[in-house]
Amino acid sequence: MRMITSEDVAMNLPWKALIRRLGSVFREGVEAPPRHHHALHRPDGEATMLLMPAWEPTGYIGVKMVNVFPQNVDQGVPATAGVYVLSEGRHGRPLACLEGSELTRRRTAAVSALAAGELAREDAETLVIVGTGKLAPMLIEAHAAVRPIRRVRIWGRRVAQAEQLAKAYADRFETEAVEGLEAAVEEADIVSCATLSTQALVQGAWLTPGTHLDLVGACRHSMRESDGECFRRGEVFVDTYAGARGEAGDIYQAIEEGVFAFDQIRADLAELLRGERSGRSSHEAITVFKSVGAALEDLAAAIEVWEQLETAV
Known part of the structure; x- marks a missing residue:
């Protein structure tokens, strides 16, 4: 072996x-x-x-x-x-x-990119990364493999790590470590979150028409990276139904708040890729992709x- x-x-x-x-x-x-x-x-x-x-x-x-x-x-x-x-x-x-x-970190980022290839607008140029852990650089590279990313904004609780990551990719993109997440999200084409947060970081009110929101963290019911408004406003897709039902903290908490229902999920990745269900409904639609990982x-x-x-x- x-x-x-x-x-x-x-x-x-x-x-x-x-x-x-x-x-x-x-x-x-x-x-x-x-x-x-x-x-x-x-x-x-x-x-x-x-x-x-x-x-x-x-x-x-x-x-x-x-x-x-x-x-x-x-x-x-x-x-x-x-x-x-x-x-x-x-x-x-x-x-x-x-x-x-x-x-794990490479396949996780690649799944996000696979979904973005189906759901994000083809002209998406500005990527916001929420979180500065091991997944953050992978998400930058993976999204850039499927969309013409030119600008990367990085937000994290540890400002020094955000600055270090921005510096590491400054030769490939227009990068910046940002302290104001709201302003960054408002200007984003793709927002990609990879954290262990138990509090909503991205607010649905910040999302502008056409944005694609990629939620990678929150693999327990007690965790979340987005508020319920993201799910109320967005067209929601998941990597697998089983994972979303069992482990997706963002979805679970949005349902608990009464602003979303499981049957409002538009498709999983298999259905999207087989052409059994459609992706974003319009150029102005907000799309949300929630992944928890699958074997x-x-x-x-x-x-x-x-x-x-x-x-x-």
């Missing part, structure tokens, strides 16, 4: 290839039972172990194990860590063990890494 490092994962997941692979897997579908959640009661707070299996009908088999420790943020340590085991489908023999954190996304990314490496041999 081959051990694949985070560096190998990064080198073998070019954005356009990964986005194409994800699109193909969403269209074709795989077997993916609900993810297993196991609460871990630690001295400094509760953590979670996630097990995410998926397999193709006659092809690859995979499973990811992820440990989520939200309290790590206060110590400057990534909140998630994990591994992915990929097996061949004929005899079930393990092929590779991949470093899971790099796989098929990890399987797609792991297959792409494996086949890129095999082709290079």
Whole structure:
């Protein structure tokens, strides 16, 4: 069995290839039972172990194990860590063990880009990133792979990290670390949020016609990145219905507030990509994409890494 490092994962997941692979897997579908959640009661707070299996009908088999420790943020340590085991489908023999954190952050950003390719306006040039964690640079790169991004505005509670990220991408985009989130959102074509916030950061009243809102965080009912007004005003799409129903804090809280209902979701990614349901209704529509992650996304990314490496041999 081959051990694949985070560096190998990064080198073998070019954005356009990964986005194409994800699109193909969403269209074709795989077997993916609900993810297993196991609460871990630690001295400094509760953590979670996630097990995410998926397999193709006659092809690859995979499973990811992820440990989520939200309290790590206060110590400057990534909140998630994990591994992915990929097996061949004929005899079930393990092929590779991949470093899971790099796989996860790249496939997560690529799913956001896949959705933006269907939902964001084709002329979207201004991207606002909310959050300065490990996903933030991935979201910049992934969105820029599908839309003609020229300006990137970065907001985060840690101003120094926002400034550092803006500086890192200043040679590719017109970048700025912003302190006023409201003004940045009002000027955005795409707003992409990746935080562990339990308070609404983006207000629906700030969204201008034509904006695409990408919500990546809030994977628990107690978490949210947007208020209910975003869902009342927006045309809402999700990566999977099962994930949205079970884990999407933004959706759950909007429903609790009485401003949204689950049956108002217009489509999931598979329906969009198969052409079974339409995307944004007009140039002026506000679109909202809520993702929580799915096992098929990890399987797609792991297959792409494996086949890129095999082709290079």
